[in-house]
Amino acid sequence: xTPLQSDTDTPCSRARAWDREIARLAIPAFAALISEPLFxxxxxxxxxxxxxxxxxxxxxxxxxxxxxxxxxxxLAYGTTSTVARQLGAGDRRSALSGxxxxxxxxxxxxxxxxxxxxxxxxxxxxxxxPEADVRGFALTYLRIxxxxxxxxxxxxxxxxxxxxxxxxxxxxxVAVAANVLNVVLNLLFVYGFGWGIAGSAIGTxxxxxxxxxALVLVVVKGAREYGASLAPNGAGMRMAWHTGVPLVIxxxxxxxxxxxxxxxxxxxxxxxxxxxxxxxxxxxxxxxALDAIAIAGQAITGRLLGAxxxxxxxxxxxxxxxxxxxxxxxxxxxxxxxRPLVVPLFTPDPDVQQLLSTVLLVAALHQPVSGIVFVLDGxxxxxxxxxxxxxxxxxxxxxxxxxxxxxxxxxxxxxxxxWAFTAFMVVRMLTLTLRERGxxxxxxxxxxxxxx
Numbered sequence: 133x134t135p136l137q138s139d140t141d142t143p144c145s146r147a148r149a150w151d152r153e154i155a156r157l158a159i160p161a162f163a164a165l166i167s168e169p170l171f172x173x174x175x176x177x178x179x180x181x182x183x184x185x186x187x188x189x190x191x192x193x194x195x196x197x198x199x200x201x202x203x204x205x206x207l208a209y210g211t212t213s214t215v216a217r218q219l220g221a222g223d224r225r226s227a228l229s230g231x232x233x234x235x236x237x238x239x240x241x242x243x244x245x246x247x248x249x250x251x252x253x254x255x256x257x258x259x260x261x262p263e264a265d266v267r268g269f270a271l272t273y274l275r276i277x278x279x280x281x282x283x284x285x286x287x288x289x290x291x292x293x294x295x296x297x298x299x300x301x302x303x304x305x306v307a308v309a310a311n312v313l314n315v316v317l318n319l320l321f322v323y324g325f326g327w328g329i330a331g332s333a334i335g336t337x338x339x340x341x342x343x344x345x346a347l348v349l350v351v352v353k354g355a356r357e358y359g360a361s362l363a364p365n366g367a368g369m370r371m372a373w374h375t376g377v378p379l380v381i382x383x384x385x386x387x388x389x390x391x392x393x394x395x396x397x398x399x400x401x402x403x404x405x406x407x408x409x410x411x412x413x414x415x416x417x418x419x420x421a422l423d424a425i426a427i428a429g430q431a432i433t434g435r436l437l438g439a440x441x442x443x444x445x446x447x448x449x450x451x452x453x454x455x456x457x458x459x460x461x462x463x464x465x466x467x468x469x470x471r472p473l474v475v476p477l478f479t480p481d482p483d484v485q486q487l488l489s490t491v492l493l494v495a496a497l498h499q500p501v502s503g504i505v506f507v508l509d510g511x512x513x514x515x516x517x518x519x520x521x522x523x524x525x526x527x528x529x530x531x532x533x534x535x536x537x538x539x540x541x542x543x544x545x546x547x548x549x550x551w552a553f554t555a556f557m558v559v560r561m562l563t564l565t566l567r568e569r570g571x572x573x574x575x576x577x578x579x580x581x582x583x584x
Contacts, residue, residue: 146447147451150447150448150451151451151455153428153432153448154425154428154432154448154451154452154455156300157295157298157300157427157428157431157432158300158424158425158427158428159424160300160301160303160304161295161300161303161304161423161424161427161428162420162421162423162424163304163307163308164291164300164303164304164307165420165423165424165427166417166420166421174311174314174315174318174336175190175194175314175318175332175336178318178319178322178323178332179322179329179332182322182328182329185263185265185266185269186269186328186329188262188266188269188270189262189266189267189268189269189270189272189273189329190269190270190273190329190332192257192260192262192266192270192274193257193270193273193274193277193333194277196249196256196257196274197249197274197277197278197280197281197284199387200245200249200278200281201245201281201284201285201288202383202387203380203383203384203387204238204241204245204285204288204376204380205288205379205383206375206376206377206379206380206383206518207234207237207238207241207285207288207289207292207376208288208289208291208292208295209292209379209430209513210234210292210372210375210376210379210513210518211230211231211234211288211289211292211293211296211372212292212293212295212296212427212430212431212434212513212514213296213375213430213434213513213514213515213516214227214230214231214234214296214372214375214434214516215227215228215230215231215292215293215295215296215297215434216295216296216297216298216430216431216432216433216434216435216438216514217434217435217437217438217516217577217578218230218296218438218578219296219297219298219434219435219438220434220435220436220437220438220439220440220441220578221438221439221440221577221578222439223578224297224358225358225359225360226360226578227296227297228293228351228354228355228358228360229355229360229361229365229368230368230372231289231290231292231293231296231297231351231355232351232355232360232361232362232365232368233364233365233368233369233371233372234289234292234293234372235286235289235290235293235348235351236364236365236368236369237289237369237372237373237376238282238285238286238288238289238290239282239285239286240369241285242281242282242283242284242285242286243282245281245285246278246279246280246281246282247278249274249278249281250275250278250279253271253274253275253278254271256274257270257271257274269329272329272330272333273329273330273332273333276330276333276334276337277333277336277337279337280336280337280340280341282344283337283340283341283343283344284340284344286344286347286348287340287343287344287347290303290344290347290348290350290351291303291347293351294347294350294351295427295430295431296430296431296434296435297354298431298435300427300428300431302347302350303347306343306346306347307343309343309346310339310340310342310343310346311339313338313339313342314335314336314339316335317334317335317336317338317339318331318332318335318336320335321334321335322335375516375518376518377518378518378519378521378522379513379518379521379522381522381525381526382518382521382522382524382525384525385522385525385526385528385529386525388529389528389529389532389536389556390412392532392533392536393408393412393536393549393552393553394408394409394412396536396537396539396540396549397409397546397549399540400540400544400545400546400549403481403483403484403487404487404545404546406481406484407484407487407488407491407546408491408546408549410484410488411488411491411492411495411550414467414474414492414495415495418463418467418495418499418502419502419506421459421463422456422459422460422463422499422502422503422506422507423506423510425452425455425456425459425503425506425507425510426456426506426507426509426510426511426513427510428452428510429448429449429452429507429508429510429511429513429514430510430511430513430514431514432445432448432452432514433445433448433449433510433511433514433515434514434515434516436448437514437515437516437574437575437576437577438576438577438578440576440577441576442571442574442576445515445574446574449507449508449511449568452507452510452511453504453507453508453568455503455507456503456504456506456507456508457500457503457504458503459503460499460500460501460502460503460504461499461500461503463496463499463503464496464497464498464499464500465496466496467492467493467495467496467499468492468493468496468497471489471492471493471496472489474492475488475489475492487546487547490546490547491546491547491550494547494550494551494554495550497554498553498554498557498558501554501557501558501561502557504561504564504565505557505560505561505564508561508564508565508567508568509521509560509564511568511573512564512567512568512573515573515574515575516575517567517572517573517575520567520572520573524560524563524564524567527559527563528556528559528560528563531555531556531559532552532553532555532556532559535552535555535556536549536552536553538552539552
């Protein structure tokens with residue numbers, strides 16, 4: 133029997149209870165997720181008024197930082213799973229100890245990656261072959277922004293701790309406050325102090341650092357309350373890294389698939405790559421919406437398995453899959469119906485508009501598949517099933533590669549590429565649903581034992 137059930141519960145009342153639990157975690161998570169890209173959007177809006185060279189430089193530096201930190205998203209996902217399992221097992225002190233280990237690992241990785249980015253910044257920027265004025269601005273921004281990488285990775289880990297503790301509201305409040313601070317500081321430093329693009333980088337760095345400190349303080353307060361040690365624990369950090377390595381592989385395979393799709397789009401035509409980038413921006417926003425349910429899945433699954441409740445974990449998973457499917461259908465219909473209004477907002481070029489309208493329809497059609505994929509991805513991460521996700525990621529990439537290259541080799545258009553990407557999402561759904569239908573992922577308890 134799950135914590136949300138009683139002896140007098142009916143199936144309908146249990147379903148409503150799951151819906152309330154999912155919504156309690158997913159709605160704040162969604163709001164926090166869409167606030168994350170606002171840092172770059174704010175910088176773009178402010179820096180864009182300085183000049184085209186500055187905006188191009190921001191694009192190079194921003195893409196570099198996002199790539200550098202994106203590999204380490206496991207600091208959020210893995211920590212959520214670890215903390216939620218211990219919480220479900222009734223050991224809040226161990227849950228917070230595991231969270232502290234995640235924070236120390238994030239700090240260690242953050243300072244290493246930040247320093248490496250600063251040292252390699254000329255090589256990184258030059259790889260984009262920018263013009264001379266763009267190069268100078270990009271170097272300035274990247275060297276400052278790299279200083280925020282430790283804070284960003286610590287934010288990942290601290291957010292993972294709080295999600296594992298079933299708290300998605302605190303990260304939301306901190307994210308909103310950080311974005312407001314970012315706007316104020318960017319305007320002050322860029323225009324008030326006249327620091328130009330450097331002022332934007334400094335403002336964002338300060339806002340990110342403040343957000344990281346706020347989240348860490350919340351976690352530290354909880355740790356002290358329950359007597360968890362704040363000192364670094366080598367064994368705990370190694371365990372956090374061991375848990376995260378499969379998730380790194382999973383993330384790299386996903387990024388490789390997206391990069392391959394962009395490469396093929398660029399080989400088609402300039403219009404095609406322009407439409408492709410806009411379509412992926414829209415697809416990415418839809419992914420944030422559906423990923424909110426996945427985050428609820430991470431927290432709920434980890435807690436239930438930690439409590440030894442395999443039946444509850446499966447029931448919650450099926451309910452979240454239902455909501456993922458419903459959300460995907462709703463978002464897909466929204467995109468399909470609003471295409472005539474949305475497409476002209478991104479480009480006045482009629483050729484690009486036509487391509488974009490077509491690929492957005494393809495993207496709309498596979499949103500129900502995406503809804504199931506994102507939910508099951510979150511559930512299996514919450515279950516600590518990273519090794520399977522890593523192998524499945526490799527298999528999915530192997531399946532997608534010949535389809536994408538066939539579009540390039542046979543001169544297919546952008547619509548063909550997006551149908552290939554739809555097939556990639558279907559393959560992901562198949563590998564995930566195959567795992568969900570079995571029992572291998574239902575590992576119970578804080579230490580883990582296979583469910584019967």
